[in-house]
Amino acid sequence: MSLVIVGSLAFDSIETPTARRVRIVGGSGSYCALAASFFTRPKVVGVVGRDFPTETLNFFRRRGIDLKGVEVRPGKTFFWEGRYGADPNLRTTIRTELNVFKDYRPRLPESYRRPDIVFLANIDPDLQEDILNQAGNPRLVAMDTIELWIKTKRRALLDVLRRVDVFFCNDQEAQMLGGEINIVKSGRALLEKGPRWVVVKKGEHGVLVVGRDRSFCLPGHPTEIVTDPTGAGDCFAGGFLGSLDRTGRADERSIRRATAFGSVMASFAIEDFGIERFKRLKQKDVEERFLVFKKLVRF
């Protein structure tokens, strides 16, 4: 079993209606790897500046995350600043500084090649393609994206999508790429473009998984605590792919369980700022909330 995650390690400054955090650790790669580390020993590919805290890298290592693919470069780490409104689903990007991510070309270390699963987080589609060319022939390729690439690099994105098994997107991205307001229709349209499974993340409304033979859904965890929604989608992917990697299968039953574990990890992520919640999360918390999700939809 092996899961390679290619994404960003970053600093985020985050403002919510009730609190503010400055330059805390974030990034799609960080979130995804931490969530996946509750299921497997993920290998991360990314880049940080010399300002990235050693104690965070050590925390990642203690969680069993392989950082051989993380380059440390002179300069500053990728930085993102954003603000959430009273509705946590609405966020505004205030500032993005690429810093060391500028001109970065991800390289897979020899020990990362021919993985079972590759996850291409929401980075530039050209880099995603490049990674796939290095990865050999993974058993399962998953990718995520953001609105920016749909708008500016649609062609390149669709090229990667053809090589993908599991495509993660949110509802707006599904509508933009699939061309339909109805997300089931959009999901089906996206299946035509390559993936076997289209996983539409709908925030508090849960997730819709559209497959070739069957679709299924899970509601969101009905929580009263949404401290910081940042990274929820990446943690969903981490739980989902970590669970698949642990199981070693990708049949419908495994995809369904993976969806539940993705929802579980996303539900934890939003309970605290940045990656804080994972510092005190226990394996048994994960299993317990999995059962909470089971009870949530039982009838």
Add this chain to the structure above:
Amino acid sequence: MSLVIVGSLAFDSIETPTARRVRIVGGSGSYCALAASFFTRPKVVGVVGRDFPTETLNFFRRRGIDLKGVEVRPGKTFFWEGRYGADPNLRTTIRTELNVFKDYRPRLPESYRRPDIVFLANIDPDLQEDILNQAGNPRLVAMDTIELWIKTKRRALLDVLRRVDVFFCNDQEAQMLGGEINIVKSGRALLEKGPRWVVVKKGEHGVLVVGRDRSFCLPGHPTEIVTDPTGAGDCFAGGFLGSLDRTGRADERSIRRATAFGSVMASFAIEDFGIERFKRLKQKDVEERFLVFKKLVRF
């Protein structure tokens, strides 16, 4: 077992981005009773004008619906005209004509008194209160409302709510009445105002049921066909309460099954205009879609 439904029987003119229907039969009482008729023999209280089609009343009767409580008055039936945008969750009311509903005071026929379940559809809270005073001591009282009453008759609405076991609302109504953007928090706030169960209908995003000891959720049926969303909420209530009436219990397990049957009936309603879908719906279709919902969330 007995279920009394107090609501409107109406004509609706409906415009969607692709089609238009003029003066077709609708109304919360019609929708709810038809949906409930797949589970029990509901008794309807309402009023129509002499223009209401006899063939529709006969169709209701063939479905086992008791119309003893429906008054036929000189004049025109209640009329509503509305338009849906490309997003079927957004609708605009163009016109409302109360007609015979103006000055109408619902009366429970003797044979309707002391029912097991009373459903107060989205009518004026004063009429809802009046009905409760006539009903004796039902085992279960359910109510629905609309934004209009929250804005114009909040006090009266809260008075009825204190006597209610199951409160149906949509997410905006939950936020308005509960005072919180987070609908779980709003649901809990509403529990403080009387009901044992707050059922928040979220359209395509499914339903959240907040209870005193436990909450649960179901996603919406992932359909590509949304022909006409009118009446989906009333059909949800009809399936929910019909199922409870058939079961004769209102424990958590029964409420969960009722939620699934509510979702099933709402999912059928939106597949055609007005009450059309129910004209060709078979009992086995209902049971089959119940199983579809079961599979939808299985993991």
